[in-house]
Amino acid sequence: MRHLISILLENEAGALARISGLFSARGYNIESLTVAPTEDPSMSRMTIVSIGSDDVIEQITKQLNKLIDVIKVVDLSEAAHVERELMLIKVRAVGKDREEMKRMADIFRGNIIDVTDSTYLVELTGDSVKLDAFIGAIDNDLILETVRTGVCGVGRGDRILKA
Amino acid sequence: MVLTGAEIVIRCLQEEKVEYIFGYPGGSVLHIYDELFKQDKIKHILVRHEQAAVHAADAYSRSSHKVGVCMVTSGPGVTNAVTGIATAYTDSIPMVVISGQAPTHMIGQDAFQECDTVGITRPCVKHNFLVKDVKDLAVTIKKAFYIAQSGRPGPVLVDVPKDLGVDKCEFDYPKSVTIRSYNPATKGHSGQIKKAVQLLLEAKRPLIYAGGGIILSNTADRLTKLAHMLEVPVTNTLMGLGGFPATDKQNLGMLGMHGTYEANMAMQHADVLLAIGARFDDRVIGHPEDFASVPRKIIHVDIDPSSIAKRVKVDVPIVGNLNEVLDELIAQLKASEGKVEPKALASWWKDIDGWRKKDSLKYKMGKEIIMPQYVIEKLYEVTGGEAIVTSDVGQHQMWAAQYYKFDKPRRWLNSGGLGTMGYGLPAAMGAIFANPKTPVACVTGEGSIQMNIQEMSTCKQFRLPVKIVNLNNRYLGMVRQWQEMFYGNRYSESYVDALPDFVKLAEAYGHVGMQITKPADVEPALREAFVKHKNELVFLDFLTDPTANVYPMVANGKGLSEMVLAEDL
Numbered sequence: 001m002r003h004l005i006s007i008l009l010e011n012e013a014g015a016l017a018r019i020s021g022l023f024s025a026r027g028y029n030i031e032s033l034t035v036a037p038t039e040d041p042s043m044s045r046m047t048i049v050s051i052g053s054d055d056v057i058e059q060i061t062k063q064l065n066k067l068i069d070v071i072k073v074v075d076l077s078e079a080a081h082v083e084r085e086l087m088l089i090k091v092r093a094v095g096k097d098r099e100e101m102k103r104m105a106d107i108f109r110g111n112i113i114d115v116t117d118s119t120y121l122v123e124l125t126g127d128s129v130k131l132d133a134f135i136g137a138i139d140n141d142l143i144l145e146t147v148r149t150g151v152c153g154v155g156r157g158d159r160i161l162k163a
Numbered sequence: 164m165v166l167t168g169a170e171i172v173i174r175c176l177q178e179e180k181v182e183y184i185f186g187y188p189g190g191s192v193l194h195i196y197d198e199l200f201k202q203d204k205i206k207h208i209l210v211r212h213e214q215a216a217v218h219a220a221d222a223y224s225r226s227s228h229k230v231g232v233c234m235v236t237s238g239p240g241v242t243n244a245v246t247g248i249a250t251a252y253t254d255s256i257p258m259v260v261i262s263g264q265a266p267t268h269m270i271g272q273d274a275f276q277e278c279d280t281v282g283i284t285r286p287c288v289k290h291n292f293l294v295k296d297v298k299d300l301a302v303t304i305k306k307a308f309y310i311a312q313s314g315r316p317g318p319v320l321v322d323v324p325k326d327l328g329v330d331k332c333e334f335d336y337p338k339s340v341t342i343r344s345y346n347p348a349t350k351g352h353s354g355q356i357k358k359a360v361q362l363l364l365e366a367k368r369p370l371i372y373a374g375g376g377i378i379l380s381n382t383a384d385r386l387t388k389l390a391h392m393l394e395v396p397v398t399n400t401l402m403g404l405g406g407f408p409a410t411d412k413q414n415l416g417m418l419g420m421h422g423t424y425e426a427n428m429a430m431q432h433a434d435v436l437l438a439i440g441a442r443f444d445d446r447v448i449g450h451p452e453d454f455a456s457v458p459r460k461i462i463h464v465d466i467d468p469s470s471i472a473k474r475v476k477v478d479v480p481i482v483g484n485l486n487e488v489l490d491e492l493i494a495q496l497k498a499s500e501g502k503v504e505p506k507a508l509a510s511w512w513k514d515i516d517g518w519r520k521k522d523s524l525k526y527k528m529g530k531e532i533i534m535p536q537y538v539i540e541k542l543y544e545v546t547g548g549e550a551i552v553t554s555d556v557g558q559h560q561m562w563a564a565q566y567y568k569f570d571k572p573r574r575w576l577n578s579g580g581l582g583t584m585g586y587g588l589p590a591a592m593g594a595i596f597a598n599p600k601t602p603v604a605c606v607t608g609e610g611s612i613q614m615n616i617q618e619m620s621t622c623k624q625f626r627l628p629v630k631i632v633n634l635n636n637r638y639l640g641m642v643r644q645w646q647e648m649f650y651g652n653r654y655s656e657s658y659v660d661a662l663p664d665f666v667k668l669a670e671a672y673g674h675v676g677m678q679i680t681k682p683a684d685v686e687p688a689l690r691e692a693f694v695k696h697k698n699e700l701v702f703l704d705f706l707t708d709p710t711a712n713v714y715p716m717v718a719n720g721k722g723l724s725e726m727v728l729a730e731d732l
Contacts, residue, residue, distance in 0.1 A: 055472070
């Protein structure tokens with residue numbers, strides 16, 4: 001099962017290494033990892049997407065909680081939550097493809113944020129499935145570069161992760 | 164008061180009432196060693212290899228319940244210490260390691276004796292710090308001591324760049340420290356404890372399985388009280404030996420790969436298992452699927468939530484400090500005025516007595532050749548069970564665990580989790596510093612002892628009267644045993660050729676050496692060592708049966724009831 005694990009941690013040198021080291025040392029899987037400071041610069045918020053059985057995810061959250069730099073851990077996928085990912089995708093846009101690419105970007109509610117004679121840079125946000133769908137919908141040969149941020153997520157409504 | 168960083172380190176350690184630092188100087192810690200020289204509150208024990216410093220600090224802690232402290236220089240000082248740190252980490256030993264580091268402005272430039280200490284040690288410490296500003300030094304050391312001994316204990320490393328040693332700042336050692344991201348559990352959940360009491364009282368075949376957590380939390384007395392109230396059998400893990408008196412009639416001995424027949428059979432037949440401060444290690448429960456195939460209810464008490472439901476499914480998890488959990492368990496049990504149903508309990512004890520009749524630790528005594536088990540039995544007799552016994556890793560370790568009956572906690576020091584050869588002798592040193600009046604024996608083998616034999620020099624310098632009991636069978640015995648059992652007698656690299664003359668070697672270091680070749684000489688030699696040479700290090704080189712194997716044995720990947728007993732062969 002795919003899980004979205006949200007972590008509040010001390011914004012300290014080495015904290016990221018402790019978490020990534022834990023995953024590699026114990027053989028846990030990381031699909032994506034995003035991290036940045038919160039409104040309180042002494043803390044960072046991290047979102048990890050991992051795939052594992054319930055037992056493995058339980059161990060992951062316990063092991064994360066054991067790290068001294070980790071303030072709180074929550075498995076967002078246990079309840080209602082929102083998740084988003086940002087993708088910057090550079091595509092070839094010449095001839096008839098130029099028109100087609102503009103249309104596809106519109107359909108997926110993407111923004112074209114850079115234009116040259118032969119390329120578009122499309123900015124797209126959504127859940128990972130939507131970004132995958134965009135990649136699937138355009139001609140693969142036209143893709144020049146893909147950059148994805150990885151998923152970040154937050155619980156809905158009153159589900160708040162605070163120190 | 165404005166002090167230099169080096170002064171601050173020493174002042175902090177004094178504030179923590181540190182008696183001994185085990186260490187080895189080098190370039191990046193010279194400022195600190197200079198301050199050490201100028202004071203006389205803390206004694207420094209100069210070892211001959213950094214690994215030994217860490218093991219000695221570790222055993223100092225294990226045998227005293229104080230935090231072990233060691234100091235090493237940057238680069239190779241740290242890398243040599245890593246085995247010791249990992250040993251302490253696996254067995255949850257509270258320790259603070261101060262390491263030197265290249266000056267802050269040179270970090271990352273491949274400076275002389277620079278290494279990424281925080282990176283290298285990260286997976287084998289409870290936590291570590293690189294201090295970059297002298298103003299953070301005191302509070303970091305305070306945090307290190309707090310983290311090391313609270314919650315599930317473990318080693319904490321503080322990496323101090325050389326330039327901090329001369330940087331100055333106002334010194335103020337905090338009385339206490341709080342860390343918002345670190346709040347170890349204390350009290351157990353009362354509702355869960357109530358469930359546990361109910362389960363235990365309804366049990367037909369209850370068993371207590373107690374591990375190293377009992378030793379670490381100083382709760383041997385509480386465990387004993389609980390076991391006596393319930394009148395149920397108790398088995399200890401390798402790390403838990405001494406947590407419940409070995410000579411108590413309710414004790415089934417050690418369980419696991421080389422556990423007694425009765426302990427392993429009880430584990431597989433119990434209907435309610437109370438696991439306390441133990442972690443269902445692979446060497447303890449055998450194959451997890453086989454273990455899980457037996458229907459039983461498991462109550463698991465541990466301070467570390469990640470130890471619970473890691474390897475086995477648990478019915479009643481209780482997270483908390485064993486002191487508080489056991490107190491409440493005992494109180495609730497008393498309040499309930501309940502008893503385990505006497506008839507069921509009597510029948511359970513009858514089963515156990517049946518298994519005990521197998522006498523699974525019996526061995527064939529030779530007239531000409533010394534059996535290693537016999538040496539341990541005699542060691543127990545000669546020391547009246549009052550010695551602290553350290554061991555290395557291998558057959559001798561298992562024999563020491565099986566045949567020396569530990570009635571008290573903190574008497575048995577071994578590398579249970581990591582299985583570090585070379586632990587025994589430096590551990591014996593640490594134990595003597597913490598317990599100067601207690602006889603200390605290091606049970607070892609001719610393979611293990613050579614992994615830190617240089618420490619005989621430290622023992623000479625500090626007059627440490629370790630009694631080295633070397634069970635010399637000319638083989639890496641446990642490797643040879645596995646090769647005999649699972650690799651068609653192909654003894655690949657397990658014969659130890661070109662052994663030194665241990666007697667002369669001991670003498671060369673300025674100690675007493677003896678070689679013992681006959682069973683009849685075992686006891687007199689031990690008496691001579693422990694009585695006549697009470698205040699000296701004695702190297703007792705026992706030439707033992709090279710074919711002796713450790714039994715019972717549960718082969719790797721087998722279930723606990725599939726034990727191979729000595730009599731089956």
